[in-house]
Every structure is written in structure tokens, then in C-alpha cells.
Amino acid sequence: MKHERGLFELYDDDPERAEQILFGSRRDFLKFTTATAAVFGAPMIFARNLPPGLIPISLAEAGTLTLTTIPGKEPMIVLNDRPLNAEPLAHQLDDAVTPATRMFVRNNGIVPSPSDADAWRLTITGEAAAREVTFSIEDLKRQFDHHTYQLQLECGGNGRAEFRPPASGNQWRLGAIACPRWTGVRLKDVLDKVGTEPIARYVGYEAADLHLSGDPTKQAISRGVPMAKALEDETLIAWAMNDEPIPALHGGPLRLVAGGWPGSVCGKWLTRLLIRDRVHDGAKMGGKSYRVPCEPVAAGSEVADSAMCIIESMPVKSLITFPRSGITHNSSQPMALRGHAWAGDLAVQAIAVSIDFGQTWQPAQLQPPANRLAWQRWHALVTFPGSGYFEVWARATDSAGRSQPMVLPGWNPRGYLNNACHRLAVQVL
Ligand SMILES: Nc1nc2c(c(=O)[nH]1)N[C@H]1C(S)=C(S)[C@@H](COP(=O)(O)O)O[C@H]1N2
Ligand SMILES: [Mo]
Numbered sequence: 001m002k003h004e005r006g007l008f009e010l011y012d013d014d015p016e017r018a019e020q021i022l023f024g025s026r027r028d029f030l031k032f033t034t035a036t037a038a039v040f041g042a043p044m045i046f047a048r049n050l051p052p053g054l055i056p057i058s059l060a061e062a063g064t065l066t067l068t069t070i071p072g073k074e075p076m077i078v079l080n081d082r083p084l085n086a087e088p089l090a091h092q093l094d095d096a097v098t099p100a101t102r103m104f105v106r107n108n109g110i111v112p113s114p115s116d117a118d119a120w121r122l123t124i125t126g127e128a129a130a131r132e133v134t135f136s137i138e139d140l141k142r143q144f145d146h147h148t149y150q151l152q153l154e155c156g157g158n159g160r161a162e163f164r165p166p167a168s169g170n171q172w173r174l175g176a177i178a179c180p181r182w183t184g185v186r187l188k189d190v191l192d193k194v195g196t197e198p199i200a201r202y203v204g205y206e207a208a209d210l211h212l213s214g215d216p217t218k219q220a221i222s223r224g225v226p227m228a229k230a231l232e233d234e235t236l237i238a239w240a241m242n243d244e245p246i247p248a249l250h251g252g253p254l255r256l257v258a259g260g261w262p263g264s265v266c267g268k269w270l271t272r273l274l275i276r277d278r279v280h281d282g283a284k285m286g287g288k289s290y291r292v293p294c295e296p297v298a299a300g301s302e303v304a305d306s307a308m309c310i311i312e313s314m315p316v317k318s319l320i321t322f323p324r325s326g327i328t329h330n331s332s333q334p335m336a337l338r339g340h341a342w343a344g345d346l347a348v349q350a351i352a353v354s355i356d357f358g359q360t361w362q363p364a365q366l367q368p369p370a371n372r373l374a375w376q377r378w379h380a381l382v383t384f385p386g387s388g389y390f391e392v393w394a395r396a397t398d399s400a401g402r403s404q405p406m407v408l409p410g411w412n413p414r415g416y417l418n419n420a421c422h423r424l425a426v427q428v429l
Helices: 002-013 015-023 057-061 137-143 187-194
Strands: 077-081 084-087 121-125 133-136 147-150 181-186 202-207 224-226 236-241 255-257 270-276 291-293 308-310 317-322 327-329 335-342 348-354 376-382 388-398 422-428
Touching (some): 002 015, 133 187, 137 236, 147 236, 187 236, 317 388, 335 348, 335 388, 348 376, 376 388
Parallel strands (some): 121 270, 327 422
Antiparallel strands (some): 077 084, 147 181, 181 236, 202 224, 317 335, 348 388, 388 422
């Protein structure tokens, strides 16, 4: 940890000195080595393409890989244990469908103790509800058609750790994304049955977790989605994840899932849905929470709350999930790569990879999604021109033609929406 912070600080304060330390007088030879990470004295064939000030990814990753075991999970990076917030490494996300054991956990409040699904109740109410109706999970299962979709869920703050100046909050790296299969009923079918007034504008959720202060009059989080998103086929009130009851850590026995938007709209431990006649004003809907400057601002700016807009669809993004960063590879063999790409409400149109710090790109093979709002698998084969230190970069483009930035996108006060290209360190022998 200490080493990483030191290196980032050095780059922030004095990039020229940082490069001097890393490369000495030869910019084509990475001379820095550490015992904890795959960093080595190695030539860099494409060194002239490495943008000045960009820290070689193997160094940015050095020393940060302390993994902790959480019940029901593979060892992960724990960012906070009160409340529990944890994320896997990129290579742990290699499954086409994310298993619970490898899914990140994001809690804002005190996690409720496991509850009896039979006793669980969900009440639909609000100023724009035609009436108030309370359902048991059994009622939902009996009264409505069941639907299963694979839906991506990414925390709005995924990638926050890279922002400079730093943004407060959990320092997510890359792993706050998952794409399990969810089963439940369509929110739209339930709203239809309850009845909504023409003034209906938003659906907000309330949940059973307590505010961190323990004060029962305060909510940990109560967000939601506008009617148009609520009425999409894929927006579910779900009781199952990957054909099992939703694990307690992930919001079981009942949660909302609206794929492609910040994960914070997907209320866990769902107790009430409010059909609102206005933009929902629950906890973490206002101020700087899950909101970004409506117009781009300079890094480090003060931004008035009135100039902040609610995040809706997440931006296009991708991960390299195989191989893992820091591996060694024999130069005589091509290297097989694979990963996922996703694009909020949109589909991914293309994905390309680069082994020369973005100078040239080669298209990867992209598969269609299992359904709308599910991430897409991609594969590529790259050949290295010799031995040394290389980085593999992946860049996806959405169906509207927007691509991932190669380095950090627009700074914002809370460090949301970092969709910069994923970079992998490879030592080629
Ligand atoms: N009730 C409740 N719902 C919640 C949260 C929470 O803290 N409480 N966190 C939200 C956030 S910010 C995210 S990113 C996702 C995380 O879902 P997961 O923990 O199942 O990965 O749940 C969302 N739903
Ligand atoms: Mo989140």
C-alpha cells in the first residue's frame, strides 16, 4: 500500500522525477523492480508510445493485492469492513455469468440480519399509486409471470481509485461489476396491477438496511429510476440469482434490478416501492451522491449541487479477464485474451486491443449479449514482436459510436464513471 501511494504521489508532485526513477536515463528500459509484483528490469519495445506521466500498470498494481476471505466468497480486496465493501480482481470475473462467490459487495448501511423469505413483505405505494398493495414473495410468484435475464450491475464508483485529485468514497479499482442471471417479476407488471396515476414520474425504493448511525429515522440509501426505466421489460423485482435464492449480502430475499444504470438504483432488501409524482428524493438522490457535473469541469473544481445531474445509463466499458495481469508469456506463442464489454443501456458495437500503448489497435471477436443489458464476451489473439515489458489495452465502442477513453475520463467530485481502458501488464520472455 505504502509503495503504491508513494509512487502515485511522486507522479502527482513531480512527474519528471518519477520517470527518472522508473526509467533512469533510458526511457525504453523499465529498471524499477519490486518483490511484491511482476515488475522487472525489462526492455520496452514500444516505450516511445507510452504517454509521459502514465504509470506503467504493473507498478500501479504493485503491493495492493491483499486478499481477504469473506464467508461465501473467494478471497477478495476488502475496501471497508464496516459496512462491508469488497471487490474481486479482474481475472476473477472471467465467468460468462458471474457466480455469487465472485461478485463485488457494496453496502451503504448496516446489513440486515438474514430474514425469513416467507415473512417478507413488499408494499407498493406513493403519491402516484392508484392504491396501496402489499405482496408477499409468494404473492409475487403466484400473480405474475416469471422472467430471467442476465443483467449487469456496476457500481457508479467503479474505478474511483484512479481519479486525481482523489475522490472520497470506497476506492474501487476494476471489480465493482458483475453480470449474474436474475429471476423475478417485471416491475412493470406489478405497477400495472397496482395502478399508476398519469402524474407518475419515478419509482423509488425503500429497504430494510439501517443507516450507519443506527438511527432508525434515517435511511442508508433510497434511490430509484424514472418511469421509462421502471417500465422496461428487463427491470425486475428479483428473488433469485443464478437460480438460487439471492444471497443475503446481495439483497435477498428480494431486490430491485435495473441493469445498465449505476448499481445504486438496484435496491437490496426491498421493503417498499414508492410511485412518485416527482424525481424521487430519498437518501443519496441529491447533493453529490450518484450525480456528476452536468457540464464537464476542471479536475479538483468546486461544483455547486445545483450544477450536478443524476447519473443514468453507465458508459461503455470493458475488462480483460484472461490472462491475469502480471503474467509472463513466451514470445514464440500468440497470447489468447478474453474479457467482457458492456455499455449501460446500449449494446457494444466493437472491441479492439493494443499491445503498443494505443498506437495500433486490432479488432477482437465480440459475441452478442445473452439478452439486452447483459455484458458481451470478447476474444482476441495477440503476438508480441519480442521480449520485454508490454501492456495489453482493451477498448470498447458502444452502438452510438462512443469509445472508452484511454486514460481518465472527466473528473467529477465523487469519482464516478471511470470507464478508462483496462490495462494488463505482461512480461514477454
Ligand atoms: N438497500 C440497499 N440497496 C443497495 C445498496 C445498499 O447499500 N442498500 N447499495 C447499492 C449500491 S451503491 C450498489 S453498487 C449495489 C451493489 O450490489 P451488490 O452488493 O449486490 O453487489 O447495490 C445497491 N443497492
Ligand atoms: Mo454503488
